[in-house]
Amino acid sequence: MLTFTETGDGIGAFVEGFDAENISHHELIREALFEDHLLLIFRALPNLDANALINIAKIFGENLSKYFREEDRNHPETDEILILSNVNELGSLGASAELPWHTNLAYLPQVASIALLYGEVPTPPEGGGATLFADTRCAYDSLLPEVKTEIENLTMIQSQGGYHVYPGEDVFGGIIPQAEHSLVRVHPRTGRKSLYCPGGRFFNKIPGMDQEQAKLLSKSLLSRCTSNFYRHAWEPGDLLIWDNLSTLHQREVIDPSYTRIVHVIDVLEDEISGTDKSNAQ
Numbered sequence: 127m128l129t130f131t132e133t134g135d136g137i138g139a140f141v142e143g144f145d146a147e148n149i150s151h152h153e154l155i156r157e158a159l160f161e162d163h164l165l166l167i168f169r170a171l172p173n174l175d176a177n178a179l180i181n182i183a184k185i186f187g188e189n190l191s192k193y194f195r196e197e198d199r200n201h202p203e204t205d206e207i208l209i210l211s212n213v214n215e216l217g218s219l220g221a222s223a224e225l226p227w228h229t230n231l232a233y234l235p236q237v238a239s240i241a242l243l244y245g246e247v248p249t250p251p252e253g254g255g256a257t258l259f260a261d262t263r264c265a266y267d268s269l270l271p272e273v274k275t276e277i278e279n280l281t282m283i284q285s286q287g288g289y290h291v292y293p294g295e296d297v298f299g300g301i302i303p304q305a306e307h308s309l310v311r312v313h314p315r316t317g318r319k320s321l322y323c324p325g326g327r328f329f330n331k332i333p334g335m336d337q338e339q340a341k342l343l344s345k346s347l348l349s350r351c352t353s354n355f356y357r358h359a360w361e362p363g364d365l366l367i368w369d370n371l372s373t374l375h376q377r378e379v380i381d382p383s384y385t386r387i388v389h390v391i392d393v394l395e396d397e398i399s400g401t402d403k404s405n406a407q
Contacts, residue, residue, distance in 0.1 A: 130158050130166075135356040137261040137373070138165035146178070152185045155367075159186075159240075160315050165259050165356065165368040171244075172363040176203045179244055179365075183391040186240040186367070191231065191392040201389070210243075211387045212380060225377040227260070227326035227352060229370050230392050232284040235305045235400035238370045238392035239314075246387045248360030253384030255377060257358045263320040263372040265351040266310065277343075280309040283403055284323060285330035304330065305400035309347075311371055314396065320372040324348055348374075360388075371395070 128151055130139040139158065145151055159166050174182075183190055183206075190206040201207040230238040249255030266274070285304040309332070311322035323329065325348030332340040351374055358366065368375065370392070380386055 128154055130163065132163070133165075133167070133356050136264065136354045137163065137259050138167055138356045138358075139163040140167045140169065144168060146182055146185075156186065159367065159369055160313070164261055164263065164373050165366065167358065168365040168367075169361060170363045171365050174244055174363075174365065176201065176207055179242065179389060179391060180204065180206055182365070182367075183240070183242050183393055187393040187396070189394040189396070191238065191394055206391060208390050209387060210390055211385075212382055213385060213387060224379045225327065227258075227348060227374045227376045228328055229323040229374060230390075231370075231394075232307065232323045232328045233286040233303045233305055235402045236394050236398040237305075237307070237400065239395040240393035241368055241370045242391040242393075243366045244389045245360045245362065245364040246389060247385050248362060248364060248388060249380050249384050249386045251359040253381040253386075255360065255380035255384075255386060257360070257366065258352075258355045258376045258378070259358065259368060260352045260355040260374045261372065262322065262324070262351045262374055263313075263318055264354075265347070266319050266321045268350065274310075277309055277347075280332055280335075281306050282309050282324070282332045282340075282344075283330040284328040284400075285403075286328065301404045304403035306333065306403050307400045313369075313371055318372070321347055321351055322371065323374065324351060326374060326376075352376075 128141070128143045130141055132139050139162070141155065144155065155166060180190065192205045200209050230241045243257070283304055283306050286302055307322055309322060309324060311320050313320065325344035329344050331337060332343065
């Protein structure tokens with residue numbers, strides 16, 4: 127039987143009894159993700175191969191991200207899975223460093239609607255590297271009515287800045303990818319509003335607003351979003367699936383003496399919601 131047990135931290139649920147081959151389970155986990163929990167945690171799923179991960183991802187959408195340039199794609203079997211690792215031969219995103227609060231691909235016009243992270247060799251708790259998740263839908267709901275009115279029609283520009291897939295390489299041919307998105311996002315499935323990546327790693331500016339004022343607003347909204355969060359301490363075979371439009375996540379620092387190999391898949395939103403600002407001065 128398929129069951130969902132809440133984490134108790136305001137976001138996320140542990141899933142038991144899931145059978146990827148059982149079509150009747152597909153709508154149940156979609157509903158649980160979008161309507162209720164925003165983050166689903168599957169424990170002890172060892173040896174999930176590329177096909178199994180891709181098939182699970184496609185429960186949530188057929189359009190999977192192809193990761194950057196062909197030469198940057200580091201999975202031996204597919205360009206729809208990216209390996210995040212502190213093993214040099216595999217390539218990495220940030221190696222063992224902390225990754226501040228963010229949502230995946232926020233700096234692109236067509237962002238990730240759903241993200242999956244699978245721990246092939248996850249960092250044990252004593253080595254750090256926990257992943258934190260915050261509910262930006264709940265954060266929006268908690269705002270005062272006058273604040274909601276103030277931010278309702280604001281947009282913000284998310285920028286990749288100096289961040290690269292492999293340190294030192296120019297992933298986007300000299301162009302820093304940037305995209306403009308609505309700060310208040312209406313979810314395409316539920317119609318619920320959330321704060322879409324209001325600050326953190328990729329936040330650049332709010333068009334038409336003084337930069338210092340924009341930073342203060344961004345900091346305030348980010349603080350509101352992250353006042354409560356779920357902290358996931360990894361175990362072998364963990365699979366996390368989250369609503370990337372209604373959450374923020376962060377990775378804690380990893381002790382580099384511990385090997386880390388995790389796989390990520392991003393399911394792209396159906397329609398392009400952002401404006402490409404990569405050529406903007």
